[in-house]
Amino acid sequence: MFDLEKAIQTWRKELATSRHLEDSYVSELEAALRDEVSDRVRHSEPVEEAFHAASSGMGEVRAIGKEFAKVRSRRRGAGALVDNYVRVALRKMRRQIGYALITVAGLAVGLACAILMMLWVKDETSFDRFHVNRDSIFRLVTETKGETAVTLDARAPTPLGPAAKAEIPEVLDFCRYRTNKFYGVKSGDKALYDEVIGIADPSFFTLFTFPFLKGDPKTALEGPRSVVVTESLARKCFGDDDPMGKLLTVAVDSYTVTGVIRDVPDHSHLHFSCVIPIVNMHEYHHVDFGNWNSMFFNGYVRLAPQASPSEAARKISALAARSLNKPNISLRAQPLSDVHLKSDFAFDLDNYAQGSASTLTLFSIAAAAVLLLACINFMNLATARSAGRAKEVGLRKVTGARRADIIRQFLGESVVQAFLGLALALFLLWAILPLFNALAGKQLSFIRFADPGLLAAVLGVTLLAGLLAGSYPALYVAGFEPARTMKGAFPGGQRGQALLRKSLVVLQFTLTVFFVIGTIVVNKQLRFIRTKNLGIDTHQVIATSVRSRAQWEAIAADPRILSASQSVPPGSAPRAAIEVAWEGKNPEDRTPFFPMPVDPEYLETFRVQMAEGRFFERAREADRTDAVVVNETAARAMGSGTPIGKRLTVTDMSTQGRTESNTYTVIGVMRDFHQDSLRRAIEPMVFTNNGPQGPWLNLRISAAGIPETLQFLEKTWKTFAGDFPFTYDFLDDKIDAFYKQDRRVRSILSVFAALALFTACLGLVGLASFIAEKRTKEIGIRKVLGASTRRLVFMQSKEFLAWVLAANALAWPAAYLAAGKWLEGFAYRVRPGISPALVAAAFSLVVAFLSVAFKAARAAGANPTESLRYE
Amino acid sequence: MSSDTLVAASAKPVILSLLLSGESYGYQILQRVRRVSGGAMNWSSAMLYPVLRRMEKDGLILSEWRISEENRMRKYYRLTNLGRQEFEKEKARWISIQDALRKLWAAAPAVE
Numbered sequence: 001m002f003d004l005e006k007a008i009q010t011w012r013k014e015l016a017t018s019r020h021l022e023d024s025y026v027s028e029l030e031a032a033l034r035d036e037v038s039d040r041v042r043h044s045e046p047v048e049e050a051f052h053a054a055s056s057g058m059g060e061v062r063a064i065g066k067e068f069a070k071v072r073s074r075r076r077g078a079g080a081l082v083d084n085y086v087r088v089a090l091r092k093m094r095r096q097i098g099y100a101l102i103t104v105a106g107l108a109v110g111l112a113c114a115i116l117m118m119l120w121v122k123d124e125t126s127f128d129r130f131h132v133n134r135d136s137i138f139r140l141v142t143e144t145k146g147e148t149a150v151t152l153d154a155r156a157p158t159p160l161g162p163a164a165k166a167e168i169p170e171v172l173d174f175c176r177y178r179t180n181k182f183y184g185v186k187s188g189d190k191a192l193y194d195e196v197i198g199i200a201d202p203s204f205f206t207l208f209t210f211p212f213l214k215g216d217p218k219t220a221l222e223g224p225r226s227v228v229v230t231e232s233l234a235r236k237c238f239g240d241d242d243p244m245g246k247l248l249t250v251a252v253d254s255y256t257v258t259g260v261i262r263d264v265p266d267h268s269h270l271h272f273s274c275v276i277p278i279v280n281m282h283e284y285h286h287v288d289f290g291n292w293n294s295m296f297f298n299g300y301v302r303l304a305p306q307a308s309p310s311e312a313a314r315k316i317s318a319l320a321a322r323s324l325n326k327p328n329i330s331l332r333a334q335p336l337s338d339v340h341l342k343s344d345f346a347f348d349l350d351n352y353a354q355g356s357a358s359t360l361t362l363f364s365i366a367a368a369a370v371l372l373l374a375c376i377n378f379m380n381l382a383t384a385r386s387a388g389r390a391k392e393v394g395l396r397k398v399t400g401a402r403r404a405d406i407i408r409q410f411l412g413e414s415v416v417q418a419f420l421g422l423a424l425a426l427f428l429l430w431a432i433l434p435l436f437n438a439l440a441g442k443q444l445s446f447i448r449f450a451d452p453g454l455l456a457a458v459l460g461v462t463l464l465a466g467l468l469a470g471s472y473p474a475l476y477v478a479g480f481e482p483a484r485t486m487k488g489a490f491p492g493g494q495r496g497q498a499l500l501r502k503s504l505v506v507l508q509f510t511l512t513v514f515f516v517i518g519t520i521v522v523n524k525q526l527r528f529i530r531t532k533n534l535g536i537d538t539h540q541v542i543a544t545s546v547r548s549r550a551q552w553e554a555i556a557a558d559p560r561i562l563s564a565s566q567s568v569p570p571g572s573a574p575r576a577a578i579e580v581a582w583e584g585k586n587p588e589d590r591t592p593f594f595p596m597p598v599d600p601e602y603l604e605t606f607r608v609q610m611a612e613g614r615f616f617e618r619a620r621e622a623d624r625t626d627a628v629v630v631n632e633t634a635a636r637a638m639g640s641g642t643p644i645g646k647r648l649t650v651t652d653m654s655t656q657g658r659t660e661s662n663t664y665t666v667i668g669v670m671r672d673f674h675q676d677s678l679r680r681a682i683e684p685m686v687f688t689n690n691g692p693q694g695p696w697l698n699l700r701i702s703a704a705g706i707p708e709t710l711q712f713l714e715k716t717w718k719t720f721a722g723d724f725p726f727t728y729d730f731l732d733d734k735i736d737a738f739y740k741q742d743r744r745v746r747s748i749l750s751v752f753a754a755l756a757l758f759t760a761c762l763g764l765v766g767l768a769s770f771i772a773e774k775r776t777k778e779i780g781i782r783k784v785l786g787a788s789t790r791r792l793v794f795m796q797s798k799e800f801l802a803w804v805l806a807a808n809a810l811a812w813p814a815a816y817l818a819a820g821k822w823l824e825g826f827a828y829r830v831r832p833g834i835s836p837a838l839v840a841a842a843f844s845l846v847v848a849f850l851s852v853a854f855k856a857a858r859a860a861g862a863n864p865t866e867s868l869r870y871e
Numbered sequence: 872m873s874s875d876t877l878v879a880a881s882a883k884p885v886i887l888s889l890l891l892s893g894e895s896y897g898y899q900i901l902q903r904v905r906r907v908s909g910g911a912m913n914w915s916s917a918m919l920y921p922v923l924r925r926m927e928k929d930g931l932i933l934s935e936w937r938i939s940e941e942n943r944m945r946k947y948y949r950l951t952n953l954g955r956q957e958f959e960k961e962k963a964r965w966i967s968i969q970d971a972l973r974k975l976w977a978a979a980p981a982v983e
Contacts, residue, residue: 027944031896031898031946032901035898035899058915
């Protein structure tokens with residue numbers, strides 16, 4: 001028996017195989033076929049014959065397809081598709097402008113965060129990539145294993161480079177490098193004191209790649225008094241004249257310009273305006289190039305291309321340990337590309353604009369989270385509103401749209417919205433980039449978008465966000481059954497879907513609360529740092545330098561100077577351990593002690609307390625040669641009982657590499673004080689009084705007339721130091737600077753927390769208005785029956801608040817875990833306590849309530865006759 | 872009627888003329904064309920629908936899916952204002968060609 005429906009279905013399927021025939025074409029052809037068949041049947045033709053006649057009359061599939069292809073050929077392919085999606089998406093958005101604003105604004109904020117982070121990551125990871133040998137250059141980091149801790153020093157023993165090159169085949173070349181910011185550069189009557197002078201081996205310009213404009217990189221630094229200058233320094237000193245062969249005074253000596261290089265790129269951890277050969281360091285700083293205890297330079301090596309860095313590091317370590325006769329010393333080979341981001345070493349003084357990989361990771365995660373929040377908003381609002389589009393989808397399906405077509409349309413719409421969001425995001429970014437740069441201390445710029453990789457990444461992330469945001473709504477809507485939706489069944493109210501929406505809101509607030517708690521904890525720790533009693537009073541203490549004893553005397557005599565101490569100021573103490581021995585010391589005990597050369601005025605200037613015994617006195621000559629003071633931590637390390645009277649043998653290795661052993665009597669114990677970041681535990685300290693150990697001068701000044709005091713100091717400086725500029729720091733600022741990075745973390749984290757909260761609330765506003773819309777009738781009836789506006793607002797908000805509470809409960813453990821991890825970085829830290837969680841809970845509830853109540857109040861305030869009439 | 876090009880060229884004015892009297896759907900258009908030409912113009916669906924599609928894209932006609940009395944989905948076409956204007960232009964064009972041909976044939980001797 002011939003089945004017409006079956007025959008038509010088969011015919012239809014055959015037509016659908018043509019790629020030129022869209023579903024709607026096929027449907028129209030089907031309608032025509034049915035018309036003809038029924039016409040023929042009316043003229044008493046048998047059904048089967050009527051069908052065959054009608055279908056063959058339509059022609060072959062291929063022929064039909066070709067005809068249709070002609071129509072489509074005008075605009076076809078991706079262009080037409082995109083055009084169509086854009087038009088449909090814009091039309092839909094115009095109809096519901098409020099929701100569209102919420103989703104697009106949310107996506108824009110999320111994308112702006114994501115793009116900002118991409119810019120930042122790109123910026124931070126592009127350091128030191130311009131060197132031709134970048135993959136085979138390593139920095140040698142010295143590792144000293146102590147009893148309890150491992151100290152890492154960014155410098156390497158001075159003779160290590162040449163020895164390694166001579167003895168280890170993998171080491172092709174080496175270069176030692178450091179900088180000095182105080183030498184000053186002079187040419188004729190021009191004197192520049194802000195220039196960074198690089199000091200390096202002659203191999204510097206062959207190991208690293210700094211393009212030469214003039215001169216020969218191979219030989220430029222061979223003469224002991226040769227100098228290679230950057231283009232801008234050359235212009236500053238010599239104007240338009242050819243600098244080659246001209247004389248430049250660096251520190252106190254004349255150097256001949258033997259090379260001019262292009263200015264050092266911003267993305268270089270080596271930063272200088274000129275380079276002089278290292279041989280001069282013997283004269284300027286008494287560096288002993290043959291002494292293995294000398295730690296003065298950063299050491300770089302170039303390894304053979306096929307060499308294993310760890311194997312080379314093992315050989316170099318063996319060489320150093322043997323030469324130093326210290327088995328606990330080893331060297332790490334740090335890849336050049338890690339120097340900028342992955343350095344946390346002592347004495348990393350020449351690492352220009354150092355970054356932090358963990359901060360970068362933290363913020364990348366935060367940005368991704370904000371973008372995720374925005375995508376969730378999209379999903380939530382799109383599925384919530386899908387009820388309104390059920391009929392549209394039903395009709396499309398009836399007229400022959402396939403599931404894939406519906407999915408494609410909805411995904412297309414979300415991708416279009418994502419790209420609209422991108423446009424807005426770029427605008428936002430353009431507006432906030434200067435602000436962000438100030439906050440993060442960066443120089444990010446839009447020029448980076450010229451980078452094809454970054455551009456591709458931005459477009460990729462946008463596309464991905466669009467697909468992610470549209471995926472669930474598209475799949476969900478495509479699953480509608482036309483028969484039910486056309487009858488007005490309401491898919492938006494399904495239980496499972498409402499549950500999913502709730503879970504998404506909970507997820508959003510979980511992330512938000514996490515950020516809020518994080519921000520509060522960081523803030524709490526920073527406040528703790530600011531208010532903690534450091535055991536030392538740095539208030540109104542100025543750190544400057546002094547050129548001569550006469551200058552010191554001239555300054556100290558002034559009544560505005562309450563106390564003057566010529567010693568290393570807190571926060572810039574050298575961190576090279578010394579060896580300390582006393583009678584009865586366990587020979588296995590390798591606790592590192594740290595030296596602190598001071599003068600008798602130290603105690604008064606910094607207002608440190610003595611725990612026991614006495615401090616140095618200027619009147620007692622023996623205090624200079626025979627006495628030391630230790631801190632409480634050192635006293636504890638020396639065992640139980642008072643250390644006073646004990647004999648202490650101190651073996652000091654100076655930066656110049658001279659080793660000296662002296663034995664002193666302990667005359668006092670100083671109370672512990674923090675002279676370093678609170679990230680570091682207080683270390684055992686040994687204070688000596690062997691006379692000035694550097695140019696430092698610390699002045700406690702009277703609170704009155706500080707500007708006049710500074711003027712006086714500058715005038716005195718000019719008298720004794722000539723045209724070198726007068727520089728000073730308030731110690732408070734210096735201590736504060738330890739936490740610069742942490743304060744940045746706080747600022748940026750709070751911005752992300754605010755954005756997360758904003759995005760999550762946008763979503764709430766949208767959902768609340770959607771729900772209020774759906775409950776218009778209910779609210780109207782309740783109102784007629786006598787419910788107060790307040791009660792109605794409460795009724796609508798209740799559920800949202802429950803979700804937010806649930807989110808809080810979920811976020812707490814994660815946030816406390818993360819905060820605990822961050823706090824572990826501080827030797828001295830606050831206990832976060834319950835308050836951050838409570839504050840975050842209260843905050844999120846209030847903000848969520850306000851977002852919902854705003855909409856709910858409007859719904860509840862509406863005249864019930866209106867709402868009831870329309871429903 | 873034979874030549875494909877002529878069919879293609881005349882399709883637009885024919886459809887415009889048909890729709891001038893009111894809306895219609897695909898199968899009905901085919902039937903009316905055949906009837907009015909006395910069977911000389913026998914269009915196929917494969918030819919008609921792409922033309923309708925193109926005319927719709929050009930803004931000459933509008934379409935709408937509706938459920939017919941037989942409870943089937945059917946796509947109805949009607950003229951737009953632009954379509955009406957286009958009809959006037961086409962009409963003028965075809966009349967001038969017709970006039971020219973008629974004059975030529977009147978002057979020429981019969982082929983037989």
